[in-house]
Amino acid sequence: MTSLICTLQDHRDDVNWCAFSAKLLATCSGDKTLRVYDASDFSEMPFSPLSGQGYSVHCCCFSACGQFLASCSTDATTVVWSMVTGEIEAILEHPGRSPVRICALSPDSFHLVSGASDGTLALWDFPSKQLRRTRAVNDTTMVACSFSPCSQVFMTGSTYGDLRLWDLNMNQLHAEKNAHDLGVTCCTFAASILNGQTVQFRLASCGQDSLLKIWVFLSVAACKMQLLHTLTGQCAPVLCCAYSSDGQLLENAVLLYTLNKHDRYVTACAFSPTAPLIATGSMDKTVNIWRLEDGCSGHGGENRRTSAGRSKLLVSDWSEEDVSEWLAEEGLRELVDTFRANNIDGTELLSLTKEVLASELHIESVGLRSKLLRKVEELKSDSLMKEPVIAADGYSYEREAIESWINTKNRSSPMTNLPLLTTLLTPNHTLKMAIGRWRTSH
Known part of the structure; x- marks a missing residue:
């Protein structure tokens, strides 16, 4: 239909x-x-x-x-x-x-x-x-x-x-x-x-x-x-x-x-x-x-992103739901409602500052703001890829992580749960150079 x-x-x-x-x-x-x-x-x-x-x-x-x-x-x-x-x-x-x-x-x-x-x-x-x-x-x-x-x-x-x-x-x-x-x-x-x-x-x-x-x-x-x-x-x-x-x-x-x-x-x-x-x-x-509708799309069911998929995805590509899940995992569950109300996705998460947290999101606790910003900095550092590759779903992943995923998850996309058209992985040289420049400047 x-x-x-x-x-x-x-x-x-x-x-x-x-x-x-x-x-x-x-x-x-x-x-x-x-x-x-x-x-x-x-x-x-x-x-x-x-x-x-x-x-x-x-x-x-x-x-x-x-x-x-x-x-x-x-x-x-x-x-x-x-x-x-x-x-x-x-x-x-x-x-x-x-x-x-x-x-x-x-x-x-x-x-x-x-x-x-x-x-x-x-x-x-x-x-x-x-x-x-x-x-x-x-x-x-x-x-x-x-x-x-x-x-x-x-x-x-x-x-x-x-x-x-x-x-x-x-x-x-x-x-x-x-x-x-x-x-x-x-x-x-x-x-x-x-x-x-x-x-x-x-x-x-x-x-x-x-x-x-x-x-x-x-x-x-x-x-x-x-x-x-x-x-x-x-x-x-x-x-x-x-x-x-x-x-x-x-x-x-x-x-x-x-x-x-x-x-x-x-x-x-x-x-x-x-x-x-x-x-x-x-x-x-x-x-x-x-x-x-009624399963005729060829998508093989409901199109939901898995938690494992989020962990392999660039933070800047996280959805608002991904951010909410991450807050809960990091012991910041009290911020979930505020972030959802302000539609904070991965890109906006990475750009947060003390001023934004205080004046726009109205997070009054200095300790809570500091903890969140520390976690975001850790996230930036941990999320940098060593060998980024592009999979058939169009997203970039760490080679080791996506290869492990493909070998154990029936060749589905971590992002969409849809079958990958091919398991061929293409080096993302542009992203690798950008990561190198970021490491040098930080």
Whole structure:
């Protein structure tokens, strides 16, 4: 069963793309703006809308931990936005100054790919925002791109109708010609684990031929695609497809429900990675938020964070409930109600000062304030990772801790309790360098 829980009506032109992070929903439009919403209640963020691109914004995507949002536009740029301030972090000008139709960030957030109307691809080093390599496919427009879960290869689709697999050196590993007659419109990777060891990558693609296709790679190293299914339930061009976070459900694939509240073509869809929600965008200028119920979300039950998961998570990513649990464990239970009333989450916990505790939270006891601040300092020191890695759920963990968790907890995410798409772990070099700088300054 599905239910429409809200309709966002802020854009003044066609909605072109929707993207979820763990905490936010981003949408972009032909009205030259992006809008960012809190994924818990879909209230618009204070810094939204994001304005800075000169023409229609075609696509947007979040970095792994949701700290950054990338968007691309007809103005031939890909813009990187801070999701803390809403300010522009970088403007990446596409080689040849052709309109950029698609952008995609690797799951480890090390690389960004942008594809343009002249058939060119640009591979950027995301931490430094520097251009690494370019390639071109003649006589076509790049309109689709997706990284594999291992971040080592990516697939592109074009108006020519082909799907092409590339490595990070921009070597073409495989070309599936005429994958969709009249052109590809979208492609997206998912992953599943077979026999406890072998990782099988799956790709969904859709096109102007009104078809949605499911492909499989038994190994990306083998560079061979095999067509598993051709889904024919659509009676018009299929403009977008998306996997659920566990890879079990595919929007616009197996017909479970028909979501028909839009007045014009549906151009975008996205699953939330942490809740049984779908966002759909349309040429009617609206975004609908749907809730999947009765176990049909593929999330395998209620989506709760475990205490063990909290202990492996960056403190800045703690929820208000995580903070309350930590206070109780540290013998500060008398502060729980105050912290809950003031919506103190992990980020705000780390920024607390004596002045804030006294004047804003009205904690009168000097001894209690001092004890809390000592505990927070211990928390900052203890939470620093020695070897941070990014797991398939998009969160960073200490390698030893997440490996132990995976080996004993049936490969579920400590954050969400959902199955991990793959057990591959990617070193988080950016976080490791930041930790090193913090240690030096303290």
